[in-house]
C-alpha cells in the first residue's frame with residue numbers, strides 16, 4: 131500500500147509534506163497527519179469566528195448602549211446557545227488535540243504517521259458532518275436551551291432543532307473518540323527506537339491522558355444525547371417527569387461526560403505549556419515524571435467529581451460533601467504542574483517571544499480560573515454563586531484564559547515547523563497584549579457581577595449591574611481585535627514570512643530534528659532516541 | 668517503501684515495521700473501540716437499573732407482556748451466529764476461503780433472522796399499544812402540558828373493543844397482562860427503555876451485518892487469508908459484543924418479571 135517514492139540522499143530540502151502532491155483534491159484525500167492537522171486548523175478557526183460573532187452579539191446586547199435592546203429575549207437565548215455549543219463542542223474540545231495534536235504527536239514520537247491514517251481522515255470528515263448537522267439547526271430550527279440541553283426544557287418545550295444540534299454533537303463526539311483511539315494506539319505502538327514511555331514529550335503524556343478521557347467519557351455523552359433525541363421524537367420518558375422520568379438523571383449523565391470534558395479541553399493545553407516553558411527557558415523541565423503522572427491523575431479524578439455541578443439540584447447533603455471534597459483533590463495535580471513550570475523557569479534563560487507570552491498568560495489566567503473553581507467546589511459558597519456570572523467568569527478563565535491561550539501559544543510555537551516560515555514576532559506580541567488585557571477587562575468584572583448576584587443566561591438585568599457590564603463589553607471588543615491581529619499575523623506569516631530554520635527556538639524534542647516543513651514521512655531516516663526529551667542542561 | 672519479508676507483503680502499511688506490528692496495533696484499536704460501545708450501552712443499563720428500582724411493579728408488568736419465547740429464539744439465533752462467526756475467522760486463518768464464506772453467509776442469515784423476529788415483535792407492540800410515550804396515546808398531541816393522565820391510551824381503547832382484540836391475535840391471557848400494565852401509573856417507562864435498548868441494539872445488528880457482508884466479499888475475493896485476517900477478526904469481535912449486549916438485554920427485559 132505504500133506510496134511509491136524512494137528514499138534518496140539528495141533533493142530533500144525542497145520536498146516536503148506541503149508540496150507532496152498538489153491541488154485541493156490531494157489535500158481532501160490526504161492520509162498525512164500533518165495535513166489533516168492543518169485541515170482541522172482551518173475548520174476550527176472558521177468555527178471560532180462564527181462562535182465569536184455570537185459572543186460579540188451577546189456582549190453588545192448586554193451593554194445596553196442604545197435605548198432599544200439589541201436582541202429579542204428569544205434571539206438572545208439562541209445566540210447564547212450557539213455561542214456555547216460552537217465554542218465547546220467545535221472549538222475548545224477539538225482545538226488542541228485534533229489540530230496541534232495531529233500535527234505534532236507522530237513527529238514527536240518519531241513515527242511516520244498515526245497508527246490509522248485512514249481512520250484519521252475519516253474522523254475529520256465525521257467532524258465536518260457533525261458540525262454541518264449542528265449548524266443546520268441554525269438555519270432550520272434554532273435552539274434556545276443553552277449548550278447543556280437541560281431537560282425537561284430541551285425535550286418537552288423547545289423546538290425540534292434540538293434534535294439536529296444533539297445529533298451533530300453526537301457525531302462530533304464519535305470523531306473525538308476515533309481521534310483519541312488513534313492517539314493511544316500510536317503512542318503505544320509507533321514510538322521510535324529508544325523512545326521509552328519515560329522519554330516521550332510531555333505534550334504526548336497530555337494528549338495520551340486526554341485520549342483516555344475521550345474514550346471513557348464520550349460514550350456516556352453519546353447515549354445521553356441519543357436519549358434526548360429519542361425523548362424528543364418518541365417521548366420515551368426517561369428524563370420526562372410527566373412519564374415518570376427524572377430530569378436530574380439527565381444532569382448526572384450530562385456532567386459525567388462534561389466534567390471530564392473540561393479536562394479534554396485543558397490537559398492538551400497543559401501539554402502545550404510544558405513544551406513552551408522548557409523551550410523558552412532553555413532548561414530541562416523540572417519534575418518530568420510529576421508532570422506526566424499528574425496528567426494521568428487529573429484524568430482519573432475527573433471522573434469522580436461531576437456532582438459538583440449539581441450541589442443545588444436536590445442531591446443529598448452527603449453526596450454534596452463527598453463531591454466537594456473529591457473536587458478539591460483535582461487541585462493537587464494541577465498545582466504540581468504549576469509549581470514545576472515555575473521551577474523550570476527559575477534560573478532558566480527565559481526569553482519572551484510571542485509563544486512564551488501566551489504560556490505565561492495561560493499560567494496567570496488559569497490559576498485564577500482554577501482557584502475560583504475551588505470557591506465553587508465549596509458547597510456553601512456554591513449555593514450563593516451557582517448560576518451567576520461568577521460561574522461564567524470561572525469557566526471563561528479556564529477555557530479561554532487557559533485553553534485558548536495555550537492554543538495561540540502552540541500555533542505561534544509550531545508555526546515555523548508547519549509552514550517553514552516565521553510569523554512576525556511583533557504581530558504575535560501585539561495580539562497577546564490585546565487578548566490578555568481584553569480578557570481581564572471582559573471577565574474580571576464578571577466575578578464581581580456574580581458575587582453581586584447577577585444571574586447567568588438572563589436577557590436583562592437590574593440597573594446596578596450596568597457599569598460593570600459595559601466595561602465587560604468593551605473588553606470583549608479588545609479580545610476580538612486581538613484575535614484579528616493574531617489571524618492577520620498568521621496569514622501574513624504563511625504568505626510572506628521569512629524562511630524558518632529547522633529549529634528556530636533551539637528546542638530539543640524530535641519534531642525540531644527534522645526539516646521545516648517536514649518531509650511527507652516526517653523523517654528521512656527513522657530517528658533513534660538516546661535521551662529524554664528536554665536535554666538542555 | 669514496502670518492506671519485503673515474504674509473509675508481510677499482504678497489506679502492511681508503510682508506517683508499520685511488519686505485518687505483526689500492524690496486526691497488534693489494529694487489534695488494540697478495535698478493543699478500544701469496543702470499550703466505547705460497551706460504555707455506551709452501560710449508560711443505558713445504569714438508567715434501566717435506576718428506574719427498575721424506582722418502579723419495580725411497572726417493570727414487572729411490562730416485562731410480562733413481552734414474548735419471552737421470541738426473545739429466547741433470538742438469543743439462540745445470535746449465539747449460533749457468534750459460533751459461525753468464530754468458525755469463519757478460524758477458516759480464514761487456515762486459508763479455507765470457501766467454507767469461511769459459507770460461515771459468513773450463515774452469520775448474515777442469522778442477523779437477518781434476528782431482525783425478522785424483531786419485526787414481528789415490534790409490530791405486535793404497535794398494534795396493541797405497548798409503545799413508548801407519545802405513541803401510546805390515541806391522540807398523541809393530548810399529552811402536551813403535563814395532561815397525560817387525562818388522555819386515553821391505545822391499550823385502554825383496544826381493551827374496550829373485542830373485535831380489534833381478535834383481529835390482532837390478543838389472547839385472554841394477554842388481555843389480563845395488558846390490564847395489569849395500565850393499572851400502574853407511569854407504565855410507559857418500561858416501553859421507553861424496551862424500545863431504546865432493543866432499538867439501539869437492533870441498529871448494531873444491522874451495522875454488524877453490513878460489516879460482515881463487507882468481510883464476506885473480501886473473503887470471496889481472497890483479499891484476506893492466513894497472512895492477513897485483521898478485518899475478519901475485528902468484525903468478529905464487534906459481532907461478539909453485539910451478541911454479548913443481547914445476552915444482557917434478554918434477561919433484563921424479558922425475564923425480570
Ligand code: HEM
Nearest residue numbers: 392396438439457500503504506507516517521525528529
Ligand atoms: C480545568 C479546567 C476547567 C474548565 C475548562 C472548567 C469549566 C467549567 C465550566 C464550563 C463550568 C460551567 C458549566 C455550566 O455551563 O454550567 C464550570 C463550572 C464549575 N467548575 Fe469548572 N472548570 C475547570 C476547572 C475547575 C476546577 C479546578 C474546579 C474546582 C477545583 C472547578 C469547579 C467547578 C464548579 C464547582 C462548577 C459549578 C459551578 C456552578 O454551576 O455552580 N472547575 N467549570
Ligand SMILES: [Cu+2]
Nearest residue numbers: 389436438439
Ligand atoms: Cu466540573
